[in-house]
Amino acid sequence: MSTAVDIAGPSSPNQAHSSAKIPNAPLRPSLKRSNHPYSLSHYISTPSPAVDVKGLIQPSPEQQRAAQPAHAKPRRAPSWPDMWESPSGLHLAHAAELLMRAGLLALTPATTEQAGLGAPSSQPVKREAIEAKGDVEGGGSGPEEEEEDSAGCGTDFQPFLGAWFPFSPTLFPLAGFQMGGGHWRSAAMGAEGIEGLVAEGYSPGSLGGSGGGRRKRKRCGECVPCRRQTNCDQCSSCRNRKRGHQICKYRKCEELKRKPGGPGFESRVSGFDLRGSDFTLGLAQERSNGALDG
DNA sequence: CAAAACGTCTCT
DNA sequence: AGAGACGTTTTG
Numbered sequence: 641m642s643t644a645v646d647i648a649g650p651s652s653p654n655q656a657h658s659s660a661k662i663p664n665a666p667l668r669p670s671l672k673r674s675n676h677p678y679s680l681s682h683y684i685s686t687p688s689p690a691v692d693v694k695g696l697i698q699p700s701p702e703q704q705r706a707a708q709p710a711h712a713k714p715r716r717a718p719s720w721p722d723m724w725e726s727p728s729g730l731h732l733a734h735a736a737e738l739l740m741r742a743g744l745l746a747l748t749p750a751t752t753e754q755a756g757l758g759a760p761s762s763q764p765v766k767r768e769a770i771e772a773k774g775d776v777e778g779g780g781s782g783p784e785e786e787e788e789d790s791a792g793c794g795t796d797f798q799p800f801l802g803a804w805f806p807f808s809p810t811l812f813p814l815a816g817f818q819m820g821g822g823h824w825r826s827a828a829m830g831a832e833g834i835e836g837l838v839a840e841g842y843s844p845g846s847l848g849g850s851g852g853g854r855r856k857r858k859r860c861g862e863c864v865p866c867r868r869q870t871n872c873d874q875c876s877s878c879r880n881r882k883r884g885h886q887i888c889k890y891r892k893c894e895e896l897k898r899k900p901g902g903p904g905f906e907s908r909v910s911g912f913d914l915r916g917s918d919f920t921l922g923l924a925q926e927r928s929n930g931a932l933d934g
Numbered sequence: 935c936a937a938a939a940c941g942t943c944t945c946t
Numbered sequence: 947a948g949a950g951a952c953g954t955t956t957t958g
Contacts, residue, residue: 944950
């Protein structure tokens, strides 16, 4: 088992059968790409190891081993440290900063307004375009991929080293990234890739900006509910699926529960702490409650 | 086209 | 405020 979180709701007796017909994948299929060799509890209990740039670029054998637990099937470059794979993306901000310092990752400047920080329109960048290219690495999506589908973060992209890592939009402001406009730049990524990434983002219309009509937001893919894979079959949403048109209450994305631009939206970003994030703390709490397995 | 699920409205 | 119903959007 990997990081697939199957946090039972108040009761989930029918997980086995319900999971058979439940679309495990979050709405964004690209989330399937994420591959987390570690369980959630790993990230909860294990402090992020100090990583230096050198280790980032040329991971030590120890790091490689750490990224590849014995039971984990190697579905990506084994040289890629697990810091990219944190389901919460906590390692990522650290990594990004290190990369930036190392000059390996440069970002195009964007204003806060452009980035839409704290604004509901701060949309994750759609990744289908680059996924099509990057599927080479971890692309062997076997059936077991399902179990990790929702472990992805907001955005994956393939950096210069050729491996996927989850990319949470909320981390960009932390690491000095400006992402709202979809403008980020990898030193090793050509303009084509960048443009593809940006261009493939939500269309203005789908952003609800000028389109006018209401648009659907998408699951973040990284919150606890999103990571849950089975419907409880007992909540009102599950029981009333046909008429309710609603996802299981216990799978309802935390992000979508919030009103866009509502209270807490911005503070979650600015108040994000690399070690004590809402997500991590929440998981820790869940774990202490026995909701998460080891 | 069907299924899934988000957004909004209405009711309690 | 929460739940339910339904329109609508999105995806395969």
